[in-house]
Amino acid sequence: MTASDPVADEPLTLLGGRIPYVEGPLKVTGRAEYTDDIRRPNQLVGRLLRSPWPHARLVSVDLREARALPGVAAVLTGERYPTPFGVLPITHDETAIAVGKARYQGDIIAAVAAEDERTAELALEKIRFEVAPLPEYADPEAGTRTVAEPIHARGLAGTNIQKEVVQHFGDVDAAFAKAAHQVRVRGSFAGVTHAFTEPLVTIAEATPDGRLTVWSATQVPHYLHRALSEVLGLPMHRIRVVKPEVGGGFGGKSDPLPHEIACAALSLETGRPVKMLLDREDVFYTNHGRHPTRNDVRIAVDGDGRILAYDVEALIDGGAWSSFGTVTTYYNGVLAMGPYRVPNFRYRGRRVYTTKPPSGAMRAHGGTNIRYSIEVALDQLAERLGLDPFELRARNALPPNSTTVNEFRITSTSFLKCLEAAKRASGWSEKFRKLPFGRGVGLGCGFYISGSNSPIHFTPKMPQSTVHLKVDMDGGIAVHSMQADIGQGSNTLLAAIVAEVLHVDLARVHVQRVDSDVSPIDLGSYSSRVTFMMGNAARSAALQLRAALVAGAATLLGIPPSEVEVGHERFTPRGRAEPAVTFEQALHQAMEKVGALTATGAYQTRPAGGSFKGARAGTAPAYSFSAYVAEVDVDVETGDYRVPKVWAAFDCGRVLNRLAVEGQIEGSVHMGLGQVMGESMNYRASRMLNPSLLEYKIPAPQQMPEVEILLVGDADPEGPFGAKEAGEGPLIATLPAVANALYDAIGCRFTELPITPDRVVRALEERRKEGRPWKGA
Amino acid sequence: MGSDDRVSFTLNDRPVQAACPPERILLDLLREELRLTGTKRGCDLGTCGCCTVLIDGRPTLSCLTLARLVEARSVTTIEGVSPAQGLSAVQRAFVELGATQCGFCTPGFVMTATALLREHPHPSRSEIEQAISGNLCRCTGYLAIVRAIESAAGSAP
Amino acid sequence: MHLDPFELHRPTSVEETVGLARSLAGRFDYLAGGTDLLPNYKMHLNLRPHLVALEAVPELTGHSLERLGAMSRLADLERDPALAAAWPALADALREVATPLVRASGTVGGNLLVETRCFFFNQSYFWRASLGFCLKADGDRCHVVPQKTTCYATFSGDLAPALLVGDAEVEIAGPTGRRRIPLTGLYDAGGDGIRRLTLQPGELLVAVHLPPRARGRRGRYLKLRVRPAYDFPELGVAVAGRWDGDGRVQELRLAVGGAEPHPRTFDDLTAPLEGQRLNDARRAALGEEVARRVRPVHNTFLVPEYRKKMVAVFVRRALAQAEEGRAA
Incomplete structure (x- = not known):
């Protein structure tokens, strides 16, 4: 905390307690608005045709019958918007609708917009694909070798390997050579998925002013915004992304997802709003859940049980797309680096494409399966050592600093x-x-x-989180930020931090719905970043507002700002109960010449990590x-x-x-x-x-x-x-x-x-x- | 019932009549025709309980109920158990004790809990667990929900 | 998910229902609680153009200690303490069906006649199409035991075993009048996952009759499933019997469901035990013999080797717990 931070030493009054969610009353009465609760006038129903083939070349398609069906507004295949995208800029291998081939059972191969659900589904049945089946690759191990038909052209040297990470710190072989004990655990982990209760759902509305509005159940409105722009070829400022209430994410809504883009494409095509609500089965195929993984963990310790080295391998089943997979591949190694001191470390991780639903980020992404094997290994070691x-x-805990x-x-x-x-x-x-x-x-x-x-994106350089505050003469404080509350309570924390810094009632603070037209960018809810980053940004913004209010109070009290004490909804000369200036009085004084008070706070991480390849992971x-x-x-x-x-x-x-x-x-x-x-x-x-x-x-x-x-x-x-x-x-x-x-x-x-x-x-x-x-x- | 493709029933204590072909599911009638969107669609196959409503007072899956078959019966949705001002005891407890996180399952839980407390004003913990075991929550691990129902049971209605 | 259009009929008497059934021959399904039929319809499984809803037929509703109307809701039965005291295995089974929300709609008849289940059947049209369908719906082969004639779908009702050990009978109305048969006779022991019932076209299950001679038997129903809610049985074992003051078996019934295309009883194994005292060894021996006969296949979540092994354990436990008179 810096010396200019006046709240650093103040006792907390609101934070630290049990703060019910600010939107809780809306949720328990069914009044909270989720994407599927929204209906736009003249809205069409969007549906997706999914590949029944695990792997197939799409030779040709006949859309005539589907398009001719009364009530069908648009039928799209992948060629219309073929630009690849993906949450990581370095692995854009996903398309809104498959182009050229289908890569798993469930891959989206066409999209339809129609007047109603039944018509849309009839239209899907009338789309005729001619395909050439390709080999199915279910086993990641097999995919590490040269394959007849790699799932993606970008696979490593004719294999299905999407990413290989090899790291070595210290000298693992030497450490094992002098180890008193060593243990090995070969873990095997089935894929699991988020299973949030709110299915994936998007509404897109292209309007005659040349703009496109997208409401979506997403954890990453900003990444969605970028992907929409890239794939649809529209500048970001012509796209508006709105995040209504989101019914759980756990990482499953932390990629821009194909159906979101396909939905937007259908709206552009038809000029009408389109809603795309996925069935639960579709949600399982969209997946992006925790990777099926096999790992091999060897740990060496000395006679006292001090860890000498880890030697780790991981074979990670990526499914059909990259998604966060490059990060996953690193994390399955480097997230072994705590909570113990590990002086020597070697890792080889390979993430392999398979013809399965894509894996991605799920709660405690990359840190769960590797941790399981390590902790089981340590349990074995403790037994062997009699500890x-x-x-x-x-004995092995990483020390602070x-x-x-x-x-x-x-x-x-x-x-x-x-x-x-x-x-x-x-x-x-x-x-x-x-x-x-x-x-x-x-x-x-x-x-x-x-x-x-x-951050995932390095261009342009910008803070990880930004928070805007606006307070007008009504005394309500509007908070804007693109942080994505998905049920974890970030809206509440955002409001509470502002209220804490300003010492005002929580009820004054109104966190606004995420809307890219007005919300400054926060990168979203993933990697457990929100409290830390948004919290710092909010705190910074609130401190600026507080300074303006203190200045207003100081004017009214006729004392210098440094002599003003900030109490709950009131300002007094330091150490005295009277005279007091209310929050509104200070506010109105402060805004006399400038109108509404606004403040922007931002948080940027400082550079970290070594200079080797992958050091930032x-x-x-x-x-x-x-x-x-x-x-x-x-x-x-x-x-x-x-x-x-x-x-x-x-x-x-x-x-x-x-x-x-x-x-x-x-x-x-x-x-x-x-x-x-x-x-x-x-x-x-x-x-x-x-x-x-x-x-x-x-x-x-x-x-x-x-x-x-x-x-x-x-x-x-x-x-x-x-x-x-x-x-x-x-x-x-x-x-x-x-x-x-x-x-x-x-x-x-x-x-x-x-x-x-x-x-x-x-x-x-x-x-x-x-x-x-x-x-x- | 008549084959005039309509259904008449009591919805949240008011008579209602709506156009309704035979294949219309109650959840669709509520959400899409009557625009009562508090009742949620989670799985559409009867597993998650997000669509729970009360039919003649008993928590029921609206996604597996043909709308025409509520003819002359009484249907209560989350909108019907929410007071005009403030919150019910169950709702208040859900907010105060953190029994709602993402909130998507919450209306279903509120319906189940409301009916449970009407039938058993002081349920045991295992009765609560049993009663809510058709409502799926992925956020809370159920513990806060159980606590909230216990708390609501202990407070005045 | 929507339902495809169908015509809905809502008869108000058994006679009217049977008449409708005759006129709609082969083109309808009865709709009881809908908790199994409607998900199947949403997944486009064996759709018919007519649904005959049974909830307005008064004779099908209501229950007593002797009779359960086919449309009795499981939630109502579950809340009847007198029924639970008289039929403890049934009381166990009622509490174990799916979830309270399913039981609110689910009925006795629906549970007894519930469609058999299989990983390759209980899937969407899209999913099944991708594999070329199966014997049980739209196709001509089995993906569980590849061949072209026999369906291995599993009978997954909880109530049947519990009612079988109560010597329950079922009343059936049909075009030629009414008949009453032992519940065992409802299930076609010679059939498969498709031809699984002895009901004739258009016949209607009216009620289950619980014979007074079996009332008050001690009983137990044990269900194997991954979770204590939601899941269909991976195995269900019911036991009911009477023991004299010396602990000798006076009568004993055993039934197994959730493991094969139909539930079944084992009277040839239980009858010889009458007059004997059961001990751990006898219970274990019976369990092993039952397990030897039951042949689950890999079409549910848990592997069949395990389910088969559990038959022995569940039989042994159900016997012991029933004899102890574990309160229902």
């Missing part, structure tokens, strides 16, 4: 406090290896970025840390298990909205539990078998553990009021904590997720076959 798992981790071997700048970390809190609260010492057969406790830890230090202005203990209770005959309790110690720096943080942690535990217990995108070859909420097994309320939340973080030096992220990191530790608890309960290691009951039974049988007793059973 308590907590002790092994404490340190640098990792790959040059991550670690500032605040309360990891040791997380360990202490989880150990104490869980009664670990009375439980670990002491509960009867079938019951157990396990420890898992986590580490995640609090925002990505690098995983750099963040701060990191979150966690230590979770899970308790499990296994039915050793059926393999069914319950998780009665999770102790979740989390370092998100200073807690700004306790209600929201707790909600993120509980929701993360639920989502993490899903990936452990049953969530899985199942395939036969590359056809998804379970594209429905009935067969995609999200845990039921009865499966939720009690969650004891332990928020132990110290304030971060650069976070807004000392805060760091709490949106994604809280998921990570859940998975290994449960797996390690299963080991404590039944003596079986699980390296394949999800751990369904049949796998538990099989593991128990294998252990018995090996003649390895556990806790007397």
Whole structure:
């Protein structure tokens, strides 16, 4: 905090408490407006034709019958807008509608706009494609070799490899050579998906003034804005992106998505508004969920359990597109670099295209699967060393204000406090290896970025987040920013930060709907960046407004601004209760000559990372840390298990909205539990078998553990009021904590997720076959 | 019922009559024809419960109900349980205890919870979990929802 | 998702219903609770141009301890403590069906006649078209056990096993009048996932009759599924019986559903146990024998080897818990 920051030393009055969501009353009454709740006059229905083929050349298409159908307004194929796009500028390999070939079952190959849904679907049935089938590539391993027909021309040297990352820091082989112990875990992870409750939906409206307005369920309105501009060939200023309320994202709405662009294209084509609401099955095909992954983690330690080296490989199933995949490929390695000190590190990661729905970013993107394997490996090492798992981790904790071997700048970390809190609260010492057969406790830890230090786009150079404030004579404070509230509570935090800095009632602050015409750019809700970046931008904007109000108050009080004390909705001479100037009086004085007061605050990350290739991946202005203990209770005959309790110690720096943080942690535990217990995108070859909420097994309320939340973080030096992220990191530790608890309960290691009951039974049988007793059973 | 392609029923305590072909689903009638958009479409196949409404007081999936078959029955939507001013006890508890995050499932949960508390004014935790187990929430992990329903049960209506 | 247009009929008596059925021969489906039929219709599975809604037929509604109207809503039955006390296995099963929201609409008849399920059948038209369809809808082959004649879709109702162990009978109305048969006779043991019922064209399930002789049997229904809500059974085991003061079996019934194209009973295995005391070994032996006979295939979420293994465990547990008289 700088000396010019007058709120740095003030006690918090609103932040730090439990702040109900500002839009909560609208949500609980059904009055919050989501995209599908909007209907534009004369609106058409947009529908998509999806490829039934996993991989096929589109030889020709006959649209005549479809176009001739009464009520059909437009039929489009990929050639109309063939410009490729993608969330990362370096891997534009996606198209709004397939051009030349279809790359997975579910790939969009045509789009229709019609007067009603039934007509649109009839039209889809009348589109006739002539295709030449191409080889199906379901297995990423096979795709690492030269293939007959690469899914994309940009695959590495005739293979389906989309991205390969090779990194080596220190000397891993030498470290292993002198290791006292080493352990290896080969993890295998089914793909999982976000399964937000609000389906993907977009409305686009081209208007006669040459503009295009797009309302969409998106986490990244700015990236959508760019993609629309690039693909449709319209300057950004002629496009307006509006983000209504969004019914959950978890990363699944953090790419510009093909249907959004196809919808806009249909509107341009017809000159009418078009709504495109995806069926739930379509949402599964759009996916961009967590990558199916195989990893191979070797860890070397010395005789005291100090980590000497990690040697990591990852084979990542990318599906048909790149999406965030280049980042994923890095993250599966570099997010191994905390919360422990790792002096030597080698990584080889390959992300391979397959003819499956594209994988992308999902909550705790890139940090979840690798963390699982590491934490399971550490559990094994602790056992071999005869060390308590907590002790092994404490010995290796990254210290505050340190640098990792790959040059991550670690500032605040309360990891040791997380360990202490989880150990104490869980009664670990009375439980670990002491509960009867079938019951157990396990420890898992986590580490995640609090925002990505690098923006996705480097041109033009601009802040990661910008916030505008406007206050007029009515005394209401309008807040504009393109940060995307998707349910995590960022609108509430934005309002609360402004109210805190200005010491005004929260009810004065009105966060405006994201609208690219008026909202200054924030890059959106992904990489756990919003609290940190938007928070700092909001704080900065509010400080400027506060200075203007203080100046107004100072004029009225006849004292210099430095002598003004800011109280709740009032200004007084420092140290005195009277005379007082109200907020409105100060405001009206301040705006006498200038009209409405406005302020702009921005946040930009400082440069970070080394100078080697890929050095920026995983750099963040701060990191979150966690230590979770899970308790499990296994039915050793059926393999069914319950998780009665999770102790979740989390370092998100200073807690700004306790209600929201707790909600993120509980929701993360639920989502993490899903990936452990049953969530899985199942395939036969590359056809998804379970594209429905009935067969995609999200845990039921009865499966939720009690969650004891332990928020132990110290304030971060650069976070807004000392805060760091709490949106994604809280998921990570859940998975290994449960797996390690299963080991404590039944003596079986699980390296394949999800751990369904049949796998538990099989593991128990294998252990018995090996003649390895556990806790007397 | 008559084959005049209409349906008459009580909607939020008022009689309503609407044009309605046989294949019209109640959810579509509510959202698209009557423009009551508080009831949400999440999966359209009866799994997620976002479309929950009360039919004769019982929480029911409007996405799996033919609109014509609510003839002469009573349908209550989220708009019908929301007071003209302020919030109901259930709604207030959902806001104050963080039982709504993205909010998309929330109207469905409010309907289920409202009906539960009418039937069991003081449900046990496991009764609550059982009662809400047809409503899917991807944000909260259900814990805050259970707490909110418990809290609403403890407060005056 | 919309439904394709159909004609909706809403008869108000059994006779009128049967008459409609006759005139619409082969071109209609009955609509009970709709919780299974309407999702299937939304996915364009075996659409018919007419739906005959049954909710306005008074004779089909209402229930007592002896009779469950076919249109009795599961949620109503679930809330009847006298029914639960008299028929504990049924009470278990009622609570285990899908979700409370499904049970609000779902009916006894709908659950007994529920369409068999398979990963290759319960999919959208688009999905199925991409594989060239299957025997059960629009196609001519099976993707589970590749061949061209037999469908392996799984019977997935929870109520049938629980009612089978209560010696339930079903009343059926048809063009030639009414008949009443044991529930076992409703399911075509010689059929497959398509030809799975013995109902004749146009016949209507009117009611389930619960014979007083079976009332008050101790009973249990155990359901295997991934989650304690939502899911159809991956296996369902029901047991009911009476034990004398010495713990000797007086009568015993066992039924298994959720594993094959039809639910089934095992009277030849349970009858010899009458007069005997059950112990862990006997229960286990019965479980193993039942498991040996049950042959699940890979068309549901959990692998068949596991489901088969669980037959033995569930039978053993259901027997023990029923004997303990675990409260329903």
